[in-house]
Amino acid sequence: MSKKSVLFVASEGLPFIKTGGLADVIGSLPKELVKQGMDVRVVLPLYLKIAVNNHADFDYVSSFDVRAGDIQSMANVYQQVVDGVTFYFIEHRDYFERKDLYGYDDDAMRFGFFQHATCRLLEALHYFPDVIHTHDWHTAAIPFLCRTFYSYREEFRTIKHVFTIHNLAFQGIFNKQALWSALGMDYSYYVDGIARFHDDCISFMKLGILYADKVTTVSETYAQEILTEEFGEHMEHVLELRRHDLFGIVNGIDYDTWNSQTDDHLVQPYSLETIQQKKANKLALQAQFGLAQDEHVMLVGIVSRLTWQKGFYLLTEVLNQLLQAHVQFVILGNGETDIENAFHYFKHAHPDKFAFYQGYNEPLAHQIYAASDLFLMPSMFEPCGISQLISMHYGTLPLVRETGGLRDTVPPYNIVTKEGCGFSFWGKDAYNMKQVYDLALDTYYNRPEDWQQLIRQAMTADVSWTASAKRYIDLYNEITY
Template sequence: MTPVEGKLNILMAASEAAPYAKTGGLADVVGALSKALAARGASVSVFLPFYSQIDQSRFPLKSTGQTIAVPVSGRLETGEIFSHELAGVRYYFIKNDSYFNRPGLYGTNEGDYPDNAARFVFFSRAVLESAKVLNLRPQIVHSHDWHTGLIPVYLNTAYAGEPSFQETATLFTIHNLGYQGIFWHYDWHLLNLPWEYFNPEALEFYGKINFLKGGLIFADALSTVSPGYAKEIQTAAYGHRLEGVLRKRRKNLYGILNGIDTEEWDPSRDPHIASNYDTKTLQGKEKCKAALQKEVGLPVQKDAPLLAMISRLSEQKGIDLIVSAFDRMMATGAQLIILGNGDKEYEMRLEALAKEYPQQAVVKIAYDHPLAHRIEAGADIFLMPSKYEPCGLSQMMSLRYGTVPVVRATGGLDDTITQFNPDTLKGNGFKFKAYTATAFFRQVQNALSLFREKKKWRALIRNGMEGNYAWDASAEKYLNLYKRIHNKKRGEK
């Protein structure tokens, strides 16, 4: 596939993208942003690992007939390039079964794969080698999170004189600074970089190698997934020991709020839910609630407020606040459904709590995309008490489905949720600042109190459903940023 004349030529690289492979919001963002950029006339190529989990009955990947050889340590690892087109985007998949034919994307419940450094060294260089053999000549290389943090590094080192990338500008997006790709220094040989780059001004990080730090230092520009998070990560509280690096690069750091795929997340035509609805037909949401209660084994009670949480079960997501406030939430008579998986300790604790309240609480330890749709449609209140949240997508999905968010005022949650005022009927949810179970439960109580005032509750629901959560505005901001950094790159030549 050669570049199309007159179109901005963008190469995306990520470890996951919906609908092919997904563990979290990164996949949703890469898939939806790529689609939105293509809809605006850009030429978009997305590179992913060829994971064994990809459903080839739905997505028949075809070999391009091209292979690559990538240096990893003192050996050459080969890869075959497959492709698939979806929504105007050309997806490329790097096939290497020894690295990607595994049960999980990054690891199992027991922990990360011990060779993740080698896996993503291979993938990062494989993307660049593939771009060469496919003659893509990208104007922009946009890499996402630590898994592709080495791509800007290699473009400035091993590929610095490569004709295919002479006018290529780089953007590196931080989706979650808490995950950095940190490996011990004995893995340095895998990177095939001179030791001079193992220093605090480059990839060295407290005696270890930090893949994400490579992206922060070597990319032409940086972005993160909400304006609030862009500010937070420059502070010690949220910077995960990289706040100094980020402050140095603050003039090249942009916060662009994520959107959601409003075609997939649309209650008026969602095929996964019991009854479609919009702001004029909210009785459809009541039918979804009854169907959800029946599906998960809760008593079908219209007047019992149904709380929900769909989340990775990790410390970041505020699961400890859920655990601490669990008994108090149950004492209100509310019902609760939690869907997610993650840390074994949290999985076991939540399951044990749910067993104490079999008529009120259900915990599903799973990743279940269709059920997630039915929960968004059937729940009354959605809980997101995150310790930190770069952007968050679930609160926007909830708003679109008329499910009222209760969130902690951090990052993208603070950017997207406005406290509801029952006097003016303005606002779209409830939020709290202090990271305590008491502060969290107080806002849950406020939501439950308003739930009984049906007229005001309907006004709150409509406020959320009428908001704009599409990628349109954010995609335009990305396009403008691409053009700015590409023009600057060309001006430097």
């Protein structure tokens, strides 16, 4: 029996390009699926950064016309195999070789082209996978196109589709003209309501939700949350139609990339058995930022986009109080100006206790995960979250708000039974967060045996892709029986 074939189509993916958690999934889930016996390929746009860094290593695959609506263009395709996964890159210099990945006025045309080019690529290769697995709005129209625009070929009609929502807040909403100009489809799909979303608009994501065989999100709790008005982003009624085909499958992390025993970015590798060596990373990070070198102080780490969604307004409200205790903070990230300004203020007001690196730095991220004692993620909503999985795997206890994937992956400390892998709070205000933070502080200084027990439980928790990849395989098998 031949291997089941799955084509992932996404707007970003490691090891080539990343702006968020989607890229981590595309870089690690296909790799795990290959290990579990599947034929997996990935299609990505060939962005400027990829062209600069990787183009010389690619093999040429094919060139073909892409004609749909106002798109009359040529696509060149290249490929490279990484960890058993074949990556295809669709080149269109005008559309993709730009400074940023998203946020342009012609995003509908750019990703309309990308989706049509992906379908044309299948024709060019004579490769029609059992399943196309699309991700977020940038690729969400592919199930719709296969069943309408490309339905003249039986091969397109028989492909099954899984569509994954990584963040419902971004839905690919465009003026209704994009139905024709970017997708090449007539307005009947707007008039009958299938593509229509809000006044005079269409939503790429809505098409994915309606036309995929199965819809998944990146945690079980988020799959339930998005059916509510609070988290549904005005899409809850559409999702309700697919309730019985909606599943939450939590993300994992790539143990090859995230491994405290082999991580090249660390001053001192360590394992659960050699956990005492972890503190060498703390001392090195303190020295790097000019903080007081003290292996006993509780070091709180943050690696994040600094936005309202990530809950950092809660932190800025109470940070003055938190810094009165014997603690240190190291923060890596950038985002909303008010939060950045607040962190710059605390950096200057408490230079011995508070460090802030504005921007992103991959080696530093690894060092913060390893050096910290507590990792803070007070997100307002979090479809899955990967940082809490990394911090647990590195023996750094996460403090999270109970939402989405954070609720599913961080069992909270129970002071009676000693169970848990971190700390969590429920409310949406700084008071709730501070109460649980104070519990963590008290546990760290006054119940060190409990703290070490939590570290053991966090580091032995399975946060790999193994189990989740098996659930995806079960889903693929279910729809391709």
